Amino acid sequence: MSRTDPLRHIPRPPRPSALSNALTFGWRAVLKFRHVPEQLFDLVMTPLMFTLLFTFVFGGALAGSTGDYLQFFLPGILVQTVAFNAVYSGMGLSTDLGKGLFDRFRSLPIWPLSPFAGLIVGDLLRHLIAGAIILGIGLTLGYRPEAGPPGVVAAFLLLLVIGFGLGWVFIVLGLLIRTPTTVMTLGFTVLFPVVFASNIMVQPETMPDWLRAFVAVNPVSLMTTAMRGLMAGTATAADIAQALLAPALLTALLAPLTLWLYRRR
Numbered sequence: 001m002s003r004t005d006p007l008r009h010i011p012r013p014p015r016p017s018a019l020s021n022a023l024t025f026g027w028r029a030v031l032k033f034r035h036v037p038e039q040l041f042d043l044v045m046t047p048l049m050f051t052l053l054f055t056f057v058f059g060g061a062l063a064g065s066t067g068d069y070l071q072f073f074l075p076g077i078l079v080q081t082v083a084f085n086a087v088y089s090g091m092g093l094s095t096d097l098g099k100g101l102f103d104r105f106r107s108l109p110i111w112p113l114s115p116f117a118g119l120i121v122g123d124l125l126r127h128l129i130a131g132a133i134i135l136g137i138g139l140t141l142g143y144r145p146e147a148g149p150p151g152v153v154a155a156f157l158l159l160l161v162i163g164f165g166l167g168w169v170f171i172v173l174g175l176l177i178r179t180p181t182t183v184m185t186l187g188f189t190v191l192f193p194v195v196f197a198s199n200i201m202v203q204p205e206t207m208p209d210w211l212r213a214f215v216a217v218n219p220v221s222l223m224t225t226a227m228r229g230l231m232a233g234t235a236t237a238a239d240i241a242q243a244l245l246a247p248a249l250l251t252a253l254l255a256p257l258t259l260w261l262y263r264r265r
Contacts, residue, residue: 018111025118032092032122043126047081047134054201055141062202067142074138075155075227076200078131079220082159083195085126086166087187089119093174094183102262112259120167127163131156147233155230158243162223165247168254175261200224219246 016024054077059069093116096102105115135143135152145152170187177183197211198220204212215221226243229235 015109018114021111021114022117022121025114026121027118029118029122030125033125043085043130044133046084047077047130048137050080051077051134051137058201070138070141070143072203072228073201074134074143075231076198076224078134078155078159079162079223079227080195080200081130081134082127082163083166083191083220084188085130086123086163087170087184087191088126089123089167090170090172090174090177090183090187091180092122093119093171094177094180097174098178098180106262112262113255116171116258116262119171120164123163123167124160127160128156131159145231147231151231151233154235155227158223158226158230158240161244162247165250168250168258171258172254172261175258194218194220198224222246 051074054073055066055070059066059073063069063072093102102115106112145155147154170183173183173187177186198215198218200220204215204221207215222239222242223246226235226239229239
């Protein structure tokens with residue numbers, strides 16, 4: 001009686017889909033939080049410090065009371081926090097590249113963008129955690145979103161889209177720059193004038209004409225206006241469309257550039 005090879009009749013497993021690849025690398029991003037818990041320190045302390053300092057230091061001078069200023073300021077600090085957190089994508093990518101990890105990823109039969117999808121999943125988790133912390137602090141201090149829970153959910157969805165679009169900027173920087181420290185320095189050098197020359201902290205009416213003109217078209221200002229409108233229940237379709245324009249353009253332009261730079265390395 002002849003013996004047959006039991007493996008001969010087993011079909012080859014199907015190749016994982018792009019979604020499956022992306023979810024696997026997304027899970028890797030989740031595991032980073034468990035194995036490197038110190039990452040959560042910056043994530044928690046930075047939004048906590050900004051929210052408390054700006055509310056109590058500037059609130060009375062700019063809005064007459066800390067409560068009134070908090071109603072104006074809190075949606076903007078959410079946008080600022082997402083912009084600052086996006087820098088960590090480039091820093092993490094630069095670190096992984098320096099360790100040779102992405103050379104291994106490139107040799108695998110996977111969707112080429114899946115390692116970057118994992119980075120973005122980590123970003124989205126950071127945005128959600130930081131946003132929840134800021135909202136919790138705001139509610140404790142007296143912030144009340146007039147649109148209620150539906151407005152908050154809509155605002156957080158917009159926040160995730162904003163973070164997704166901004167993340168590509170720093171992924172490109174991570175591919176171009178060799179050291180994480182340089183990525184952070186350059187990232188914040190670009191972000192600081194864009195974030196602070198906006199309507200996050202103050203109304204632009206008291207600014208010089210040239211600065212007010214910049215603030216009016218600054219994508220960060222458009223995002224902040226839409227966030228305030230969603231939380232207050234006054235957002236228009238035009239406000240949301242203007243807020244989504246920059247993330248959509250960044251994704252359309254930089255996602256293909258990311259893939260090209262990755263393959264070129």
